[in-house]
Amino acid sequence: MAEIAEEVESAGRIPAIPTILDVVCRTTGMGFAAVARVTENRWIACAVLDHIRFGLEPGGELDLTTTICHEIRQQRQPVVIDHVDEDPLYRSHHTPACYGFQSYISFPILLPDGRFFGTLCAIDPKPASLKTPAITGMFRLFAELIAFHIDVAEKLRVSEEDLRKEQDDSKLREQFIAVLGHDLRGPLGAITMGTALLREGKLAPHAEGLVDMMEKSAGRMSGLIDDVMDFARGRLGQGISLEGLSQEPVDHLLEQVLDEIRTGFPDRGITTRFDLREPFPHDPKRFSQLVANLVSNAMTHGRPERDVEVTAVCAGGNFVFSVANAAAPIPPHLLGRLFEPFNRGDMNDSREGLGLGLYIASQIAKSHGGKLEVVSDEKETRFTFSASIGSGSGPV
Numbered sequence: 001m002a003e004i005a006e007e008v009e010s011a012g013r014i015p016a017i018p019t020i021l022d023v024v025c026r027t028t029g030m031g032f033a034a035v036a037r038v039t040e041n042r043w044i045a046c047a048v049l050d051h052i053r054f055g056l057e058p059g060g061e062l063d064l065t066t067t068i069c070h071e072i073r074q075q076r077q078p079v080v081i082d083h084v085d086e087d088p089l090y091r092s093h094h095t096p097a098c099y100g101f102q103s104y105i106s107f108p109i110l111l112p113d114g115r116f117f118g119t120l121c122a123i124d125p126k127p128a129s130l131k132t133p134a135i136t137g138m139f140r141l142f143a144e145l146i147a148f149h150i151d152v153a154e155k156l157r158v159s160e161e162d163l164r165k166e167q168d169d170s171k172l173r174e175q176f177i178a179v180l181g182h183d184l185r186g187p188l189g190a191i192t193m194g195t196a197l198l199r200e201g202k203l204a205p206h207a208e209g210l211v212d213m214m215e216k217s218a219g220r221m222s223g224l225i226d227d228v229m230d231f232a233r234g235r236l237g238q239g240i241s242l243e244g245l246s247q248e249p250v251d252h253l254l255e256q257v258l259d260e261i262r263t264g265f266p267d268r269g270i271t272t273r274f275d276l277r278e279p280f281p282h283d284p285k286r287f288s289q290l291v292a293n294l295v296s297n298a299m300t301h302g303r304p305e306r307d308v309e310v311t312a313v314c315a316g317g318n319f320v321f322s323v324a325n326a327a328a329p330i331p332p333h334l335l336g337r338l339f340e341p342f343n344r345g346d347m348n349d350s351r352e353g354l355g356l357g358l359y360i361a362s363q364i365a366k367s368h369g370g371k372l373e374v375v376s377d378e379k380e381t382r383f384t385f386s387a388s389i390g391s392g393s394g395p396v
Contacts, residue, residue: 004037004039004042004044006157007037007117007150007154008037008044008045008046008058008059010150010153010154010157011035011037011046011047011117011146011150011153012046012047012058012059013153014047014146014149014150014153016145016146016149017035017046017047017146017149018047018049020035020120020142020145020146021033021034021035021047021048021049022049023138023142024049024120024122024138024139024142025049025051025122027135027138028103028105028122028124028128028130028135029124029126029128030103030105030122030123030124030128031050031051031052031054031123031124031125032048032049032050032051032052032054032056032122032123032124033048033049033120033121033122034046034047034048034049034056034120034121034122035047035109035118035119035120035146036069036118036119036121037117037118038064038067038069038070038072038073038116038117038118038119039064039073040073041064042061042064043061043062043063043064043067043069043070044059044060044061045057045058045059045060045061045062046058046118048060052124052125054099054123066094066095066098066099067095068090068093068095068104068106069106069118069119069121072106072108072119073108073116073119076108076110076116077108078105078106078107078108078136078139078140079104079105079106080104080105080106080130080131080135080136081096081102081103081104081105081130082103082127082128082129082130082131083102083103083127084096084101084102084103084104084127085102086127090104099123100125101123101124101125102124102125102126102127102128103122103123103124103126103127103128103130104121104122104123105121105122105130105135105136105139106119106120106121106122107119107120107121107139107140107142107143108143109143109146109147109150110143110147111147111150111151112147112148112151113151117147117150119143120139120142120143120146188218188221188225191214191218192215192218194214195211195214195215195218198211199211230356230360230363240286240360240363240364240366240367241367242283242286242367242368243283243285243286244283245281245282245283246281246282246283246284247279247281248279248284249276249279250276250280250282250287250312250314251274251276251312253284253287253288253291254272254274254291254310254312255272256288257288257291257292257295258270258272258291258295258310260292261292261295261296261299264296264299265299267304268299268302268304268307268308269307269308270295270299270307270308270309270310271307271308271309271310272309272310272311272312273309273310273311273312274311274312274313275312275313275314275315276312276313276314277314277315278314278315278316278317278319278389279314280314280319280387280389281389282368283367283368286364286367286368287364287368289360289361289364290361290364290365290372290385291321293357293358293360293361294323294358294361294383294385295308295310295323296357297323297357297358297383298323298324298325298381298383299325301325301327301381302325302326302327302381303325303326303327306325306326308323308324308325309322309323309324309325309380310322310323311323311324314389317388317389318386318387318388318389319370319386319387319388319389320384320385320386321384321385321386322382322383322384322385323382323383324380324381324382324383325380325381326379326380326381327380327381329376329377329378329381330374330376330381335374335376338358338374339358339359339361339362339372339374340359341356341359358372358383361383361385365385365387368385368387369387369388370385370386370387370388371385371386371387372384372385373386
């Protein structure tokens with residue numbers, strides 16, 4: 001109901017329609033012309049020009065069963081009557097008798113996608129000469145012109161609704177990120193500060209264990225918040241932004257990240273091969289995050305008895321960083337979904353995390369102008385980040 005009312009109102013606001021109705025009446029000599037929205041059960045006037053006091057105004061309705069437009073909607077063909085009393089098909093029709101007209105013309109308004117909108121029609125109590133190429137051609141042209149304007153108005157309305165929705169989504173995104181960045185970090189900061197204060201005093205052995213657990217939990221929670229904020233920015237339109245590109249060699253940065261990971265996996269080995277002949281422009285914080293995500297993932301999923309291989313090569317205007325581990329091959333149906341958010345591979349996997357690590361790594365790769373890919377077979381699973389640095393001006 002509301003949609004039909006909006007369609008009627010929108011059609012009534014089309015500037016060309018009053019001029020079209022005026023031309024129709026002047027050209028045919030008829031006293032009443034209208035554009036009507038016709039559905040399967042309603043006839044509603046969108047615009048009216050009434051010189052014969054027919055009594056119908058825009059928004060007014062007729063009983064659909066009393067109109068010829070009901071038949072036009074079904075057959076999608078125009079109806080033209082010069083003189084009802086002399087017309088063998090319509091002289092006994094109930095509609096002329098109901099409304100007292102002798103001349104009648106109505107053309108269907110068909111939208112560009114084939115939908116039936118309604119009719120452009122005119123009536124008069126006197127006979128009129130309507131069955132001429134000039135009159136019927138004019139009505140056909142006007143019906144097509146009205147359909148064009150209605151279609152444009154509808155598309156404009158949809159575009160405006162999409163724009164309003166986008167603006168609402170933008171506000172919601174900002175609110176969501178603000179909650180993550182402030183409202184959640186506030187209590188987390190209080191917990192971290194509280195554990196630091198507790199450590200300043202003398203703790204019983206069992207209390208020390210509880211403080212350790214609280215610190216580790218706070219650290220994991222902080223990491224989860226970081227991941228979800230990165231997801232929100234990447235998924236909701238902002239992307240993962242870079243704070244600035246450094247031209248410093250990445251080998252020292254790589255060694256630093258790998259040393260931190262070795263601390264967390266003391267029983268696992270990492271072998272490296274670096275061939276960095278050219279500088280790779282990078283955001284140190286984000287690139288470290290990409291490396292940590294990929295290597296930690298390899299350490300977690302790889303066979304314990306096999307080292308994780310880390311390779312970084314920058315030469316000929318191309319940077320290639322790869323991480324390989326020996327493990328069971330990733331099934332093909334999962335391989336294509338690894339970089340999707342909240343994807344944790346095997347649903348029976350009990351490991352911690354939201355399944356955002358590889359998604360975030362892929363977004364960081366994209367922010368550096370590169371891409372992240374994976375291949376997996378019986379020999380190894382290898383993730384490769386590659387980017388072109390062109391003439392050394394940065395990722396493109």
